[in-house]
Amino acid sequence: AQKVTQAQTEISVVEKEDVTLDCVYETRDTTYYLFWYKQPPSGELVFLIRRNSFDEQNEISGRYSWNFQKSTSSFNFTITASQVVDSAVYFCALSERTNAGKSTFGDGTTLTVKP
Amino acid sequence: ETGVTQSPTHLIKTRGQQVTLRCSSQSGHNTVSWYQQALGQGPQFIFQYYREEENGRGNFPPRFSGLQFPNYSSELNVNALELDDSALYLCASSLEIAGGSHNEQFFGPGTRLTVL
Numbered sequence: 001a002q003k004v005t006q007a008q009t010e011i012s013v014v015e016k017e018d019v020t021l022d023c024v025y026e027t028r029d030t031t032y033y034l035f036w037y038k039q040p041p042s043g044e045l046v047f048l049i050r051r052n053s054f055d056e057q058n059e060i061s062g063r064y065s066w067n068f069q070k071s072t073s074s075f076n077f078t079i080t081a082s083q084v085v086d087s088a089v090y091f092c093a094l095s096e097r098t099n100a101g102k103s104t105f106g107d108g109t110t111l112t113v114k115p
Numbered sequence: 116e117t118g119v120t121q122s123p124t125h126l127i128k129t130r131g132q133q134v135t136l137r138c139s140s141q142s143g144h145n146t147v148s149w150y151q152q153a154l155g156q157g158p159q160f161i162f163q164y165y166r167e168e169e170n171g172r173g174n175f176p177p178r179f180s181g182l183q184f185p186n187y188s189s190e191l192n193v194n195a196l197e198l199d200d201s202a203l204y205l206c207a208s209s210l211e212i213a214g215g216s217h218n219e220q221f222f223g224p225g226t227r228l229t230v231l
Binding site: 004006035038042043044045046047050091093099101102103104105106107108 | 146147148150155156157158159160163170171173203205207209211219220221222223224225227
């Protein structure tokens, strides 16, 4: 069975601080995908990134960066120089290689960025 | 290109009633997945429809059922509503290709169901 754990329930930072959201996963599959989604108060899940289990390269996109470490089954997400608009619930998810639609989600981390 | 849409936005029902939620997939997508998101939790996979047939199901009882139509839109039906069914119901569409090609899924805004 697959499982995703986001141990940080809530994080509060002041604008311009860097913040890292942790994600630890469990799976017996050798090939899988990992995702991060953002859920603003409106409720719609916004896709941020997908990472293939064979690709352990870290990725940077603007102020966002992701650190995938297969050895520790972790896929952490860092926001650099946080902004108030980054306030949202962030979800880490895991899916089978062959099907994006059957994803297992963590319970999310609520990030509050204060001005 | 239109995104994923869901209707209604909000719904209030009483225990024991039945409800139907609707989802229109993103243009070009052929697969629809439904998730239930209880307050303070992550989305839980209910089931997926591909080519008008159920293609996988999560740990939900049979009173949760669905349909997919030839235009790839989908319905989620829940019978004999219980208080614990109160949640945000999310629909996601994706393009799945026979042979196992994997793609992102795109979520709709959700339907918030309240069961009294």
